[in-house]
Amino acid sequence: MVLRSWIVLISFLLVTVMSSSFALGAEPMAKIHDMLINADSMYRDTEKEVVELEGNIQIVYKGQHIKADKAITSLRSRQVELYGNVEIMDAKNTIVGDQVFLDYENNTGMIYNGSVQSGPIMFSGDVLQKTGESEFVVSSADYTACTNCPASWSFSGTTVRAELGGYAYIKNAVLRFGHVPVFWMPYLIVPLKSDRQSGLLTPTFEVSDKGGFAISQPYFWAISRSTDATLEVKDYAKRGLKGLVEYRYMLNESSGGTMNFGTIFDQAFAQDDRLNLYRPATEKGDPLERWFLRYDHYYDMPDGIVHRAQLNLASDLQYPKDFPTETMNHGDSAMENRMSFTKNTLDQHYSVDSSYYVNMLHGNPQEGNEDAVHRIPELRFSQTQENIGETNFIYSLNLTYVNFTRAGQAYDDMTEQTINGNKIRFPTNTCNDPRWEDNPNCRRVYDGSYNPGLDQIRTGQRLDFMPALYYPIKFGEGLDVIPAVSYRETHYGFNIDEDQYLARRYIRTEIGARTNLSRIYGDTVNSKATRYKHEIIPEVTYTRLPWVSQDDNPFFGTGSISDAPYTARDSITDLDIASDYGVQFDYYDRVYDRNLVTLALINKITEKRWIGERPEYRQVGYLKLAQSYDGTQENKVGVKEPWSDLTATLDVRLDRFQTYSIFNYFPYQNVTNASSRVRLLNDMGQFFQVQLTRQYKISPGQAVNTSDRQEDYTFSAGFTSRFINLMGKFVYDANWAESTTRDQVKSWAYIAQFKPPGDCMMITFIHDQVTGGDTNFKLNFEFTFDGNPKPALPPEALDSYGF
Structure with a gap:
């Protein structure tokens, strides 16, 4: 009995001491029902299964870390009441509030005057009801992704229903910039995840001279893992309602495609003189349905076959000028549509190709396309250079077939006049005017009879076969000599009543020699030091055609086969229509290397630097000078032009300086055609660029009209910083006094991107005017919902505007 009394007394004293220590704040730590608890003071009522905590409370339960000033936990109902500076954190989310009632077993509850943050996404409100592990209903709520x-x-909004990793549904949504309300919507759905997902994108606002004010609303459709689309409705104040679709797909890691389509009943274009001048009186003013289609496709197929497709079509020829960022070919002479299948092996190439062109040089926007010449089909086989057995002889083979076709007649009826001593040849028309297409009252004339000495053949077939044999010879360590001989045979078939078949054959001999002088600069002791290799490579090539057999036909030209100088090899221009050597299908129909010496000097600088443990090589400098001497011109009667243009190609790619320039100096015309770009840049993406494009019309044997030239200077610059990105360009016409518009600035564009603090949005302004086209202003808001700030536009973005 005495022992039992002592046991009861000792137990009472221990309980009293423990209770006193809890009340005195000894920061006890306990584990109760899988909860790890720490607080300044803790009281537990075992009968009611209630634990009361106060001061620096920290509770860890099933991956959740809970902080508060005061907590009352009911172990029986698995609920906890949290008061003062409440913070509940897990691996993905953070909940804060003044007061929280939480069912920690079911992970539901109520948060008062609090917020929920998941990554950069945060929504807050007076009352937040946690209805699931990641689901909330918020009253008097605010939502943002800004930091x-x-x-x-x-x-x-009055109410927000949110699912983290899903969407937030906001009633009576008001968009605010800072504290300022700017836009109200009755209902809004915004994403709360970073995965691609369907939903409305931010609207875009535009203002243009001809279209007026326009607002567009795009919708992104995540169709599948490999396909998606952007559907857009665009409302122009002057033009009307327009629908746009961009469809994108991926076939494998390297294959995919994009299709763009748009259509509009254009009310503004219906009143445009560019159209009405060519329409009958009964149709003038009627709205015109306008559309465009652009498609790009690339597909790596089995067995090394590659399928490519490109479509670019429009309802009228003025569409690319009115909507240049849609067709992306404003200023081109034709829209190219092309499809091909190619197969490459280690030593052979096979291809089936077809090209359909839309002639954009007509004055009438609705002109037909009967005069455009297409290449349908074009077949090619090439055997690359390969040794013959174990010998040092190398052979190659090229075989091509092209069918040149068009919807109109097989040839063009031409008229020839002499104006101011210059011979001019142009398509026969009712106005007898070389500029007949600018006059709506003029029409082409077809007399139904082919004149071989005057008319131009435009359709036919060409079969070309050329085998070649080489024998490389190496003298010592520095001189390489390659003699070669080739045979070429070309057959033509024309779709006219007479002279339907032509043939040309020749043997071509060639010997080329080159050497390489080089030196290494830099630290040659340290194996990982940056070094530079400078190479000087002189080359000389002599080409001669000892035998040529060619049918006598105006298709090859009306003069001797030596009349066309080597200078005219590069391209076929309008000046060739009146020349003695005619306009063939393309430059493959001409022979320029009958007795030709070509001299070239190449300078190359190659850098070797180390990236970690890996060496990296890059060519930082390249300069090539080349010129040819045409010996056949010495036997020509009249004007002789044996020397070709002197060509200089410069390519420099340094970290801070880049340039790519091509210059062609014509010694007999004493002019230089130039295409040059110089860019200065830094690591921040800031740059300054100057570009020169100067082109004279070169006709062998004739002086150059320097006033009839294109000479444009393009100035571009870009500036990037923490809160603003700026870039712009303008094209200055150095020959503006001779242009029809007399505009010194042909086109211009600038892009301004504003990035407010918080890495959560970007405001983009684009203002541009294309050459001879409309002035357009665009405003776009890009909100960041996934926490990844939008990157700045690259300098190449300017290429889409102001061209």
Whole structure:
């Protein structure tokens, strides 16, 4: 009995001491029902299964870390009441509030005057009801993805239903910039995840001279893992309603495609003189349905076959000028549509190709396309250079077939006049005017009879076969000599009543020699030091055609086969229509290397630097000078031009300086055609660029009209910083006094991107005017919902505007 009394007394004293220590704040730590608890003071009522905590409370339960000033936990109902500076954190989310009632077993509850943050996404409100592990219903709510305070942008609403990793559904949504309300919507759905997903994108606002004010609303459709689309409705104040679709797909890691389509009943174009001048009186003023289609496709197929497709079509020839960023070919002479299948092996090439062109040089926007010449089909086989057995002889083989076709007649009826001593040849028309297409009252004339000495053949077939044999010879360590001989045979078939078949054959001999002088600069002791290799490579090539057999036909030209100088090899221009050597299908129909010496000097600088443990090589400098001497011109009667243009190609790619330039100096015309670009840049993406394009019309044997030239200077610059990106360009016409518009600035564009604090939005302004086209202003808001700031536009973005 005495022992039992002592046991009861000792137990009472221990309980009293423990209770006193809890009350005195000894920061006890306990584990109760899988909860790890720490607080300044803790009281547990074992009968009611209630634990009361106060001061620096920290509770860890099933991956959740809970902080508060005061907590009352009911172990029986698995609920906890949290008061004062409440913070509940897990691996993905953070909940804060003044007061929280939490069912920690079911992970539901109520948050008062609090917020929920998941990554950069945060929504807050007076009352937040946690209905599931990641689901909330918020009253008097605010939503934002900005990290700054106050947020650069936010949406407020009477009620927000949110699912983290899904969407937030906001009623009576008000868009705010800072604290300023700017836009109200009755209902809004915004993403709360970074995965690609269907939903409305931010609207875009535009203003243009001919279209007026326009607003567009795009919708992104995540169709599948490999396909998606952007559907857009665009409303122009002057033009009307327009629908746009961009469809994208991936076939494998390297294959895919994009299709763009748009259509509009254009009310503004219906009143445009560019159209009405060519329409009958009964149709003038009627709205015109306008559309465009652009498609790009690339597909790596089995067995090394590659399928490529490109479509570019429009309802009228003025569409690319009115909507240049849609067709992306404003200023081109034709729209190219092309499809091909190619197969390459280690030593052979096979291809089936077809090209359909839309002639854009007509004055009438609705002109037909009967005069455009297409290449349908074009077949090619090439055997690359390969040794013959174990010998040092190398052979190659090229075989091509092209069918040149068009919807109109097989040839063009031509008229020839002499104006100011210059011979001019142009298509026969009712106005007898070389500029007949600018006059709506002029029409082409077809007399139904082919004149071999005057008319131009435009359709036919060409079969070309050329085998070649080489024998490389190496003298010592520095001189390489390659003699070669080839045979070429070309057959033509024309779709006219007479002279339907032509043939040309020749043997071509060639010997080329080159050497390489080089030196290494830099630290040659340290194996990982940056070094530079400078190479000087002189080359000389002599080509001669000892035998040529060619049918006598105006298709090859009306003069001797030596009349066309080597200078005319590069391209076929309008000046060739009146020349003695005619306009063939393309430059493959001409022979320029009958007795030709070509001299070239190449300078190359190659850098070797180390990236970690891996060496990296890059060519930082390249300069090539080349010129040819045409010996056949010495036997020509009249004007002789044996020397070709002197060509200089410069390519420099340094970290801070880049340039790519091509210069062609014509010694007999004493002019230089130039295409040059110089760019200065830094690591921040800031750059300054100057580009020169100067082209004279070169006709062998004739002086150059220097006033009839294109000479444009393009100035571009870009500036990037923490909160703003700026870039712009303008094209200055150095020959503006001779242009029809007399505009010194042909086109211009600038892009301004504003990035408010918080890394959550970007405001983009684009203002541009294309050459001879409309002035356009575009405003776009890009909100960041996934926490990844939008990157700045690259300098190449300017290429889409102001061209």
